[in-house]
Each structure stands twice: as C-alpha cells, then as structure tokens.
C-alpha cells in the first residue's frame with residue numbers, strides 16, 4: 001500500500017512570477033501571454049495583491065525568485081521594484097537568494113541593465129534561441145543575432161556573473177552545420193548555464209496550424225537524436241556539465257529554481273497560468289489576463305486545486321528525478337511511499353541496464369546519455385498505472 005502521509009525532503013522554496021505579456025508572438029510558443037500590454041499596470045497591481053493574499057503558502061525561507069513569462073523584460077523598474085518589495089515584506093528571504101530574470105535581447109540596453117542590477121537581480125536567462133538570422137525570422141523572434149551578441153556583451157559589462165542562454169535545435173530551416181555554428185558561438189560566449197530544447201509543434205500556435213494543414217515539415221526522431229548528440233558532445237567538450245536532459249552548466253551553476261522543481265521542493269506561482277506546489281496539492285491559476293485581474297480585484301480565488309495521490313507523487317518523482325544526473329533514489333521511494341520500484345519493475349529495469357539506457361549506482365537509477373534521449377518513454381514505462 002502506498003503511504004503518502006510521509007514528507008518529502010525539500011531542498012528549496014521558490015516563488016515564480018509569471019509576466020503574461022509579449023511584444024509579438026513567436027510562431028512556436030504556447031506559453032500564456034498576450035500582446036496587448038495596455039493592462040500592464042493593472043496586472044502588476046494584481047500580482048502584488050496575489051503575493052499578499054497567498055503569503056501563508058510558503059512558510060519557510062525562500063531560496064529562489066524567478067521572473068518568467070511571457071516577457072519580464074517588458075516591465076519597468078518600478079513594476080519590478082513593487083513586486084520584489086512585496087515579496088521581501090511577506091516572506092523570509094535567504095541570504096543567498098537567486099533572483100532570475102527572463103529577458104529578450106530586444107528589450108535590453110544600458111539603462112535596463114542598470115535598473116535590474118540595482119534591484120538585486122543576480123541571474124539572467126536570455127532567450128536567444130539561435131544565432132542564425134534567417135531562423136530567428138522564421139521563428140518570428142523580435143531580435144537578430146547582432147542584437148543578441150551585443151546584449152550578452154552588455155550583460156557582462158554590467159557584471160552579471162550568472163547567465164543562462166536558451167537555445168532551440170531542430171528548427172526545420174536550419175542545417176546540421178547551422179546547429180554546429182550556434183554551438184560554436186555559445187561555447188565561445190561561455191554563459192554559466194545553457195538550456196536547450198528541440199523545437200516542438202504545439203496546438204494553438206502558428207506552427208501548429210501550419211503543421212495541421214501539412215504546410216510545415218518537422219525534423220524526424222532520428223535527426224532530433226543526432227542534433228541532441230551534437231549538443232551534448234560540443235558542450236561537454238567545452239566543460240559543461242550535463243545535469244538535466246535539456247540543461248547544462250559550468251562551475252556548479254545549476255539553476256536553483258529548476259532544480260527545486262526537479263527535486264520536488266515547494267513553490268508558489270503568482271500570475272496568470274502560474275502553477276504552485278506545496279508537497280500535498282498542486283494549484284494552477286487562470287490562463288486569462290482579464291479574468292485574472294477581475295478575480296483578484298474581487299477577492300475570488302484565481303486557482304484550481306488538486307490534491308495529489310500517492311500514485312501522483314510517485315510518478316512525478318520518477319519523471320522529474322530520472323531526467324537529472326542525480327537520478328531516482330530507490331530508498332527515497334521506499335521510505336516516503338513504501339514503494340519498491342526495483343521490485344515492481346524488475347524486468348524493465350534490468351532490460352534498460354542491459355541496453356545501456358540506465359545504471360544502478362548506490363540504490364539510485366541514473367539514465368545514461370542513450371537513456372536521456374528516451375527519457376520520457378523510459379519514465380512512462382516505470383509509472384504506476386491506474
């Protein structure tokens with residue numbers, strides 16, 4: 001029987017702030033955002049109010065604050081200031097707080113960097129995606145490669161010492177050589193952290209519509225695997241540590257925020273579409289800017305809540321832990337949930353080990369490079385089904 005009353009060992013507590021505005025819609029993106037930024041002042045007031053309303057959600061020290069979106073770099077200094085001040089007033093903040101700010105190159109200049117530096121933001125996540133101008137246009141990004149490089153240089157000038165760059169591979173018009181060129185440029189820039197995902201085609205996006213009409217050809221699974229191999233090989237050669245399927249860093253500069261998700265720490269999500277988790281339940285906010293603002297103003301809850309079952313906890317732990325270099329701790333599953341994964345999935349695990357997809361080290365299952373390429377499939381095979 002599954003015992004879900006026992007607690008997780010939590011490594012962190014985090015706050016995520018979703019800024020649901022973008023200047024223009026990238027053709028592949030299905031995050032929640034709106035290009036109508038007229039409501040921005042109202043929205044920031046409501047984000048501040050939601051932080052105050054939900055201040056009891058996390059009652060221990062906060063280690064990470066993450067501004068994501070959408071496009072946080074659309075915010076003015078006073079917007080960011082009022083959000084951060086409200087967090088500082090209502091939560092206990094760690095001395096080593098990581099404050100990440102997602103930004104797009106087209107929003108950044110000297111004065112913007114000065115503003116965010118003055119506010120204590122100490123980690124940037126820059127959405128560059130590719131250095132190929134044709135591909136940037138194809139994706140409908142608002143910047144070009146020259147602007148991206150200039151932005152990175154400016155960030156260093158302003159003494160940002162912890163920078164993530166997002167890169168996309170598998171862009172249909174990019175060749176293998178284009179991908180190698182992107183990797184050559186990024187390894188020369190040497191950001192502390194790189195997140196790299198294969199382009200996926202999502203419903204309700206421009207690319208999704210083209211795809212459903214047969215007007216967009218995507219790269220196949222074999223090509224995707226090849227591009228992933230090139231990614232890992234090049235970044236490892238440049239001394240990056242591959243610590244999660246899609247994430248790499250140097251000098252142990254793991255993203256505290258994302259590691260918190262993967263290790264099942266608690267987090268409070270503020271803003272439209274943001275998710276929260278407190279070890280017992282998961283909550284997700286309305287994905288509609290106007291409804292979010294109206295509800296917050298009328299003190300109507302903006303979230304839907306689901307109490308997680310033991311099965312949910314186990315499956316989520318398998319899914320998130322196996323995607324990281326720390327792997328899936330079998331003793332943790334036994335101690336927390338009375339669930340012996342090795343016993344339940346013995347054949348599957350042995351087969352995966354024989355096929356060089358995973359290793360069993362010190363009672364922990366860890367995926368190999370080959371296993372990382374099939375992570376989703378391997379994890380779902382290990383899930384408890386209804």
Ligand code: SF4
Nearest residue numbers: 022025026029069070
């Ligand atoms: S990828 Fe980023 S900038 Fe582009 S539409 Fe999505 S959230 Fe906005």
